[in-house]
Amino acid sequence: MRLLRLLLLLLLPLSAGAQASALDSLRQRLATTPPDTNRVLLLNHLCWQTSTHDVAQALAYGQQGLALARQLRFGLGEVYLLNALARAAYLQHDELAAIRYYQQAVRRAETTPRADRQHMLALLGLSRVAIQQQDFAEAEKYGRLALAHMQRRRPVSISDQGLGQYSLASLYYGWLRSGQPAPDSIDRLCTQYTRQALASFRRLPPDANQASCFADMGQVHALHWQYDSAEYCFNESLRLYQRFGDRFGQTETRLGLAEVLLARHRPAEAAALLRPAVAWARQLKATGLEAQGDKLLAAALAETGQGLAAYRLARTGQALLDSLESAERRQTLARLRVQFDTERQQNRVRELTQRTQLQQQQAAKQRQYLWLLGGLLLAVAAGLGGAGLLAWRLRLSRAQLARQNTELQATRTEQDRLYALIAHDLRSPVVAFSALADLLKRYVERHDTARLLGLGERMRQAAEGLRGLLDNLLSWALTQRGELTPQPETLDAATLLAEAAALYQPGCEAAGVQLAVAPGTAGRVRADRNMTHTILRNLISNALRATPAGGTITLAAEAGLPRYINLVVRDTGAGMDAAQVQRLVAEAAIGYPAGRRGPAGLGWRLSQSFARAQGGQLSLTSRPGQGTTVVVALPAAVGAETNQEVSQLAGETV
Incomplete structure (x- = not known):
């Protein structure tokens, strides 16, 4: 019986005092409301509110409201009142009257707009009556119809969701308690749906729904x-x-x-x-x-x-049960169900017949538009094809533009870095020339001939540094434009190192630094002479700037990886820490404390590019206070291998 209180609850439950006050307020409004649709709704509320404590009065309100709704042809109000009267009859255990009202509610709801929810609730009521009669197959049929109506309504409210879950719980509980043959999972399903319904109702303000769920949970626990x-x-x-x-x-x-x-x-x-x-x-x-x-x-x-x-009480109770469970009453209930199902099937047949006739008429009209629609579809297809082609071309253009923008951004970034390096490396010789100009002016004013003669060597060194920087700039520009390609030939490593040492020997002597080629240096490399000389000049120049007076720069040729010769430049300068080495290898500009190695600049980047272009690689190891060692690994000259094969091996090794 508790399900019926859940099915059509239109107002939130109130406390006893608040409920009495609400009833008085509704009665006062009823006395002043004219016979219109508002009065129908008021009578419906009064029927619901009084059905749990004064069923006779509830039935009176319901009958009055139903008559007025039919008089006004207020279909939705009629469905409301039929459900309310069915609920009141069910609470009195007058199942015959309840079935009649619920069946009328279903029939009226099927032809009334916006009555989907009332239709669902009437079907749930029929299911509940069938459960009370222990006709569980009939109850399941109506329950499934109600759930189908609920699923067609979107979105489903939490209250309706709880009603659906509670309906299933009541069905399985009645089946379980009846002792009739049932599936093995019915016990688990009963507990599952009862808990789900209780969880749904707890998401709403406390009301009779939660009370009903607790009562059913108690019945399930008692059964076990x-x-x-x-x-x-x-x-x-x-x-x-x-x-x-x-x-x-x-x-x-x-x-x-x-x-x-x-x-x-x-x-x-x-x-x-x-x-x-x-x-x-x-x-x-x-x-x-x-x-x-x-x-x-x-x-x-x-x-x-x-x-x-x-x-005495047992006899009284049995007499009441006998009056409720008479054979004639059961036959009447069964006859009503059969009549209701037959009527629904006949209505369904009429509906399908009308739908078939309507479809035939629509088919005749559709044939008239078929050719027109075909032509229209062809035109649309052609338009879509053209639009698709244009969209494809647009995507290609956008992709190409994005790629070009990316390349342009990368080029601008590289250009900015190059400008920073050039500005950084040009600063030293320009500053040197500026300082020499100041000294020259000062010595001339003082007529200091001896010091004037000494400025010549310093100006030559500054000019030599500036010339080397310009050579690097020219070579770098050529490599970026692809105009400078290596011309490999077989070169003697000792000769290359000796030529580089001879070029920088005067500068080293002037700086008080010893420059020497290590004894035992031997081997031949397959490399471009000019590129290799440029690499060695840059490395020796960097080493000379980093090595203080009294230090040593050593050039050597050593065996490296298989089929490679290492050209080594070692100095005894101040060295670099790990962070400086990492930044240098990453081709970033590096700053050093005063009096120590100057910035790597463009020379280091050019040396890396030349080493890679020849199939080799450039590596560096250094520690603070222990000097720096730079290794240029170049392919060794071998008799039977071509330069292409050596370059391939170099790429795999690197």
């Missing part, structure tokens, strides 16, 4: 002899029903709790619960609840030794 859990759930349900002043819910819950107390051999407590419950059932004219209460109270009195009173 889990009496502690059952008693807890019944007490929670009773607390909520008392809060809302729902006498009908309190009556049902007291009966369930009394069964648990009797099973736990506590007849005195059960009797105390049952006496007011039986009185309320009699006041509510709920014959089924009254009969059940009489039987339970008789059992409780029998356990306490009051045999005569128990016998």
Whole structure:
């Protein structure tokens, strides 16, 4: 019976005092409301609000509202009132009247706009009546129809979702309690859907829905002899029903709790619960609840030794049950179901026939537009094809533009870095020339001939550094334009090192640095002479700037990786830390403390490019205070291999 209180609950439950106040307010409004659709809705509310404590008055409100709705041809209001009257009849255990009202509600809802939810609730009501009659196949049929209606309504409210879950829980619980053959999973499904329904209703403000779920959970626990859990759930349900002043819910819950107390051999407590419950059932004219209460109270009195009173109550309860379960009544209910199903099938046939005729008419019209539609589709297809081609070309153009923008950005970034390097490397010789000019002016004014003669060598060194920088710039520009390609030939490593040492020997002597080729240097490389000389000049120039007076620069040729010769430049300068080495290898400009190695600049970048162009590589190791060693690994000259094969091996090794 609890499901019926959930199906069409239009107003949130109120406390007993608030509920009485709300009823008084509705009655006052009813006295001043003219016979229109608003009055129909007011009568519907009054029927719902009074059905749990004054069923006769609820039926009077419902009949009055139904008559007015039919008079006004207010279809939606008629469906509301039919559902409300069915609920009131069901609460009285008048299942025959309940089925009739619910069937009328379904028929009216099928032809009434915006009555989808009322249609679903009427089907759930028919399912609940079938559960009460233990016709579970019929109950499942109506339940599935109701769920299908719910799924067609989007979005589904939390309240309706809980109603659907609770409907399944009630079906499985009734099936489980009936003792009829059932699937093995029915126990698990009953508990699962009851908990889901309770979780859904807890997302809403506390109301009778939660109370009903707690009561059903108590019934499930009691069925499995889990009496502690059952008693807890019944007490929670009773607390909520008392809060809302729902006498009908309190009556049902007291009966369930009394069964648990009797099973736990506590007849005195059960009797105390049952006496007011039986009185309320009699006041509510709920014959089924009254009969059940009489039987339970008789059992409780029998356990306490009051045999005569128990016998009288048992006879009274049985007489009430016999009046409810007469064979004629069951036959009438079955006849109503068959009549209702037959009528629905006939309506469905008529609907399908009308739909077929309408489809034939539409098909005749569609044939008239078929050729026109075909031509239109061809035109649209041609237009889409053209648009697709244009879109494809546009995507290609955008992709090409994005690629060009990326390349341009990379070129601009590289250009900015190159400008920074050139400006950084040009600064030193320009500053040197500026300082020499100041000294020259000062010595001329002082007529210091001896010092003037010494400026010649310093100016030559500055000019030589500037010339080397310009050579590097020219070579770098040629490599970037692809105009400078290596011309490999077989070169003697010792000769290359000796030529480079001879070029920088005067500068080293002037700086007080010893420059020497290591003994035992030997080997031949396959490389471009000019590129290799440029690499060695840059490395020796860097080493000379980094090595203080009294230091040593050593050139050597050593065996490296297979088929490679290493040209090595070692100095005993201040060295570099790991961070400086990492930045140098990454081709970034590096700053050094005053008096130590100057910036690597463009020379280092050019040396790396020339080494790679020849199939080799450039590596550097250095530690603070232990000097720096730079290794140029170049392909060794071998008799039978071509330069292309050596370059391929070099690429794999590097």
